[in-house]
Amino acid sequence: MKRIVIAGGSGFLGRALTAHFLERGYAITILTRSPKMPANGAREIAWDAHTVGDWARELEGAKAIINLVGRSVNCRYHERNRRLIMESRVRSTRAIGEAISVCKTPPPVWLNASTATIYRHTFGPAWDESGEIGWMPEARDEFSIEVATAWERTLNEMPTSGTRKIAMRAAMVLGTGENSVFPVMLRLTRFGLGGAMGNGKQFVSWVHEMDFCRAVEWLIAHDELSGTVNIASPNPITNAEMMRTFRDVCDMPIGLPATKWMLEIGAFFLRTEPELIIKSRRVISRRLPESGFTFRFPFLRQALEDLLARRRLNE
Numbered sequence: 001m002k003r004i005v006i007a008g009g010s011g012f013l014g015r016a017l018t019a020h021f022l023e024r025g026y027a028i029t030i031l032t033r034s035p036k037m038p039a040n041g042a043r044e045i046a047w048d049a050h051t052v053g054d055w056a057r058e059l060e061g062a063k064a065i066i067n068l069v070g071r072s073v074n075c076r077y078h079e080r081n082r083r084l085i086m087e088s089r090v091r092s093t094r095a096i097g098e099a100i101s102v103c104k105t106p107p108p109v110w111l112n113a114s115t116a117t118i119y120r121h122t123f124g125p126a127w128d129e130s131g132e133i134g135w136m137p138e139a140r141d142e143f144s145i146e147v148a149t150a151w152e153r154t155l156n157e158m159p160t161s162g163t164r165k166i167a168m169r170a171a172m173v174l175g176t177g178e179n180s181v182f183p184v185m186l187r188l189t190r191f192g193l194g195g196a197m198g199n200g201k202q203f204v205s206w207v208h209e210m211d212f213c214r215a216v217e218w219l220i221a222h223d224e225l226s227g228t229v230n231i232a233s234p235n236p237i238t239n240a241e242m243m244r245t246f247r248d249v250c251d252m253p254i255g256l257p258a259t260k261w262m263l264e265i266g267a268f269f270l271r272t273e274p275e276l277i278i279k280s281r282r283v284i285s286r287r288l289p290e291s292g293f294t295f296r297f298p299f300l301r302q303a304l305e306d307l308l309a310r311r312r313l314n315e
């Protein structure tokens, strides 16, 4: 049976991918620091996310290894969180690279999470995979870019000659899972707080979870693809448009806007960073469509309507 190993597969994207690949007849092995007995038929194997151990045997003969490990970036960037955010990504990537390099039958492909946040803040044309790496002008520091570049550098440096490597620069993935941004935005909108954030002109790049999973499946199947691939819908929109679309699909006529200073204060109490909301992320993929991939949800309205309908089914 075809088998896929997912490191950090216990989180939001891991669960979405696990369900996607189980439905298609794959066996799934999840590497996690707290293994349980999942009801869905996946296997969970213990690892510490930074040293090569018995778990490395799971890579032998696997069809693919997908690494999604990363301490959430949705927190205040104080010293301890910065260390966890950076180390969880770099060390897990290094451990997987070392494990692959000693495999007798290594997985033919290694997909490692990265982020569309790596691209420079822009109101100009959308960045594709050749876009500029960089920051937003009024940012306090360059921490998220440092993390993203260190993460990708580690992936690129690992000597895994028999294994194709892909850095998945994913945009914000919208899904029904609780760790996704979608349920949070839905709650804000339903409380009448779904107005523009900041001046609302910043771009938001996004992708529906189904398209994220389909893109991962596509990247595994297409041997000619390696290196950096953006996973983002072809239609990023401004924050004001995104919030208007949320209000429309929720039939909510009012949405109080949040000015930049309100976001600063709100972010402090929500223990997150305002940069996550204010940076203009205008990112699309050139490589996926060029290789023949089509998005099932190219427009936000369709994506939100679908997610809302699926959420209602589960309520």
Ligand SMILES: NC(=O)c1ccc[n+]([C@@H]2O[C@H](COP(=O)([O-])OP(=O)(O)OC[C@H]3O[C@@H](n4cnc5c(N)ncnc54)[C@H](OP(=O)(O)O)[C@@H]3O)[C@@H](O)[C@H]2O)c1
Pocket: 008, 009, 010, 011, 012, 013, 014, 031, 032, 033, 034, 048, 049, 068, 069, 070, 071, 072, 073, 084, 088, 113, 114, 115, 116, 169, 170, 171, 172, 173, 174, 179
């Ligand atoms: N969700 C998005 O919209 C999005 C967009 C772009 C990029 N990404 C990236 O894609 C990856 C997966 O995202 P996600 O939303 O699925 O994240 P998630 O729900 O937070 O899951 C991440 C997983 O990483 C492991 N982890 C967390 N902190 C860790 C630490 N300190 N040390 C070692 N392992 C740790 C956890 O596994 P265990 O606790 O089971 O060990 C957790 O299940 C992340 O790296 C994220 O930055 C996500």
